[in-house]
Amino acid sequence: MNEEKQPPNIIAASNGVKLSGEWTTPYLKQLQKIAKNNLQHQVSHIAIAQLDTNGSRVLLELIGNEPSAWPEGLTKEQRGLLELVREKVGPVPAEQESVNLLAALGQQVFRVIRHGRELLEFAGQLSALVFSLIRHPRQLKIKMLLDVLQRDGLNAVPIIALLAFLLGAVIAFQGGLQLATYGANIFVVELISLIMLRELAPLICAIIVAGRSGSAFAAQLATMQMNQEVLALKSLGQDPFAWLVLPKLLGLMIVMPLLTVLSMLTGIGGGMFVAMIQLDLSPIEFIQRFGSVVDPIHFWVGLIKAPVFALLIVNVGCMQGMLAKGGAEAVGHRTTRSVVQSIFLVIIVDALFSILFAQLGW
Amino acid sequence: MEDHKVIVELKQIATRFGENIVHEKLDLKILEGERVALVGGSGTGKSVLLSEIAMLREPDSGEIELFGEPITQMSGRELLAQRQKIGMMFQQGALFSSLTVLENIMLPIREHQRIKGPLLKDLAMLKLRLTGLPEHAAHLYPQSLSGGMLKRAAVSRALALDPPLLLLDEPTAGLDPAGAAAFDDMLLELHAALNLTLILVTHDLDSIWTVTDQVAFLGERRVLVKQPIEKMVKDTHPVIEAYFANERAKRAIRQELI
Numbered sequence: 331m332n333e334e335k336q337p338p339n340i341i342a343a344s345n346g347v348k349l350s351g352e353w354t355t356p357y358l359k360q361l362q363k364i365a366k367n368n369l370q371h372q373v374s375h376i377a378i379a380q381l382d383t384n385g386s387r388v389l390l391e392l393i394g395n396e397p398s399a400w401p402e403g404l405t406k407e408q409r410g411l412l413e414l415v416r417e418k419v420g421p422v423p424a425e426q427e428s429v430n431l432l433a434a435l436g437q438q439v440f441r442v443i444r445h446g447r448e449l450l451e452f453a454g455q456l457s458a459l460v461f462s463l464i465r466h467p468r469q470l471k472i473k474m475l476l477d478v479l480q481r482d483g484l485n486a487v488p489i490i491a492l493l494a495f496l497l498g499a500v501i502a503f504q505g506g507l508q509l510a511t512y513g514a515n516i517f518v519v520e521l522i523s524l525i526m527l528r529e530l531a532p533l534i535c536a537i538i539v540a541g542r543s544g545s546a547f548a549a550q551l552a553t554m555q556m557n558q559e560v561l562a563l564k565s566l567g568q569d570p571f572a573w574l575v576l577p578k579l580l581g582l583m584i585v586m587p588l589l590t591v592l593s594m595l596t597g598i599g600g601g602m603f604v605a606m607i608q609l610d611l612s613p614i615e616f617i618q619r620f621g622s623v624v625d626p627i628h629f630w631v632g633l634i635k636a637p638v639f640a641l642l643i644v645n646v647g648c649m650q651g652m653l654a655k656g657g658a659e660a661v662g663h664r665t666t667r668s669v670v671q672s673i674f675l676v677i678i679v680d681a682l683f684s685i686l687f688a689q690l691g692w
Numbered sequence: 693m694e695d696h697k698v699i700v701e702l703k704q705i706a707t708r709f710g711e712n713i714v715h716e717k718l719d720l721k722i723l724e725g726e727r728v729a730l731v732g733g734s735g736t737g738k739s740v741l742l743s744e745i746a747m748l749r750e751p752d753s754g755e756i757e758l759f760g761e762p763i764t765q766m767s768g769r770e771l772l773a774q775r776q777k778i779g780m781m782f783q784q785g786a787l788f789s790s791l792t793v794l795e796n797i798m799l800p801i802r803e804h805q806r807i808k809g810p811l812l813k814d815l816a817m818l819k820l821r822l823t824g825l826p827e828h829a830a831h832l833y834p835q836s837l838s839g840g841m842l843k844r845a846a847v848s849r850a851l852a853l854d855p856p857l858l859l860l861d862e863p864t865a866g867l868d869p870a871g872a873a874a875f876d877d878m879l880l881e882l883h884a885a886l887n888l889t890l891i892l893v894t895h896d897l898d899s900i901w902t903v904t905d906q907v908a909f910l911g912e913r914r915v916l917v918k919q920p921i922e923k924m925v926k927d928t929h930p931v932i933e934a935y936f937a938n939e940r941a942k943r944a945i946r947q948e949l950i
Contacts, residue, residue: 355853356773359806362807382886383818384801384818384854387815387818388811407887411885418818418821418822419814419818659835
């Protein structure tokens with residue numbers, strides 16, 4: 331291994347050119363240059379020390395594909411290798427043509443429709459499941475339900491509390507600046523309370539839960555699907571939905587309203603904090619004003635969204651997980667999709683709620 | 693055949709996972725052109741040893757010499773050069789899932805040799821066809837390949853830089869007997885045509901009989917013995933005897949029938 335290595339070389343000989351040196355992969359770049367510059371020359375003699383398949387491929391460009399026309403000086407092994415490579419060299423097959431714009435659009439539309447149908451189907455399966463649960467309550471896996479309550483409810487408390495607090499503070503700060511110019515500091519109470527109770531508390535809560543729990547559901551179910559654990563449950567005579575989906579559905583329906591109330595409280599707390607510091611509005615004044623001007627209906631308007639959002643998140647997360655096929659990369663793909671879709675749907679549904687409540691005059 | 697160089701030499705290798713000692717004072721020598729199988733019971737560290745040879749894992753102590761040079765004293769540059777002389781096929785193929793088969797094979801050639809354009813694709817196609825893959829596989833993604841094709845594609849990528857040493861981790865695991873036999877034939881053909889040295893970790897006794905000319909048996913934290921399989925099945929060392937017990941019986945019955 332330690333002998334001197336000669337780089338590939340080409341020199342003029344009596345009736346053509348002579349090749350020598352190492353015709354191997356480490357010299358591929360030089361070989362390519364030699365081949366390109368000397369295509370017109372007749373190779374009369376070869377004294378190559380080493381040859382491998384990549385080198386052979388370049389060599390064939392110089393000496394042609396016809397074994398009988400190959401010049402003198404090839405060893406038996408080199409000749410054998412050249413013949414093998416000659417046989418195996420071939421053109422790259424054409425790639426699939428990309429479809430035109432219109433067809434791509436059509437495909438996309440069909441994909442969206444198929445997707446919507448899958449989502450509806452899944453929702454149908456879920457509702458059937460809930461009905462069968464009412465008839466046979468023992469189907470419920472209490473331990474898994476408690477698991478969900480802890481992991482997706484209790485453990486989410488710090489992050490949701492913190493984010494809602496900051497959100498409330500930011501709104502109070504920005505809104506307060508404007509109100510202060512009119513001397514209408516006290517109206518920050520209405521601003522914060524209405525916006526947090528009706529809209530932002532349920533929304534921020536749903537977005538965090540979608541990112542935290544919805545993605546975890548999708549990842550967990552997709553992984554189980556990959557490992558054929560879902561099929562294993564079925565083969566053991568168990569309903570995979572009862573084990574995997576139902577506890578998540580019930581669990582999230584229970585914790586979402588609680589988390590929403592939490593984020594309402596901390597959000598208003600954040601506003602109150604900023605009002606105290608920036609607008610000289612003491613917490614006592616804030617709370618008195620809150621009690622006298624804010625109608626409880628606003629609280630209910632916000633709270634009623636929570637279970638609906640929970641349903642959406644579980645539906646999307648579990649569906650994405652259950653539909654996962656293919657290899658490990660499907661898990662990541664499905665997880666991302668579940669987050670994007672559930673946040674998308676949450677905001678759409680929130681907009682629909684706004685229209686509905688406006689019509690109802692709440 | 694006597695002047696064959698030593699390609700891989702392991703001296704006094706020790707490998708530990710926490711308290712668990714996998715290798716201790718392990719010695720092994722592999723000569724150029726050999727087709728060596730690493731066998732042994734579960735947990736004897738066959739795959740670990742293979743990844744140490746492939747420079748993917750450092751042994752806790754001991755010396756590894758590849759192509760006659762100790763790798764522990766090498767600079768980063770020299771290590772890189774050594775890596776190009778070793779092709780590794782992983783058990784699950786480990787093809788990059790975001791690239792097509794052809795792009796997978798092109799990657800090492802492009803990154804190491806700075807080759808571009810039609811020659812690059814040509815070289816990759818050559819490797820693809822050397823392992824017997826159908827041409828249409830070139831533009832497929834690894835997810836859509838069958839098990840057998842995946843393994844061939846993995847070998848194609850391992851051979852991209854024409855390494856003299858090819859390491860294979862359980863090459864025939866998960867293939868049906870016909871597919872495994874075809875894969876073994878391909879390995880033999882490549883070995884003969886490309887002047888390769890093969891080291892494979894395998895449990896497939898059929899593979900061991902057809903592909904390899906030397907078997908290194910791992911047991912008692914070292915290589916107990918390295919010898920041809922014909923001698924191995926007659927070995928009276930209790931661990932080896934236990935491992936090949938069924939195999940011996942099977943072969944004996946087969947021979948009686950003939």
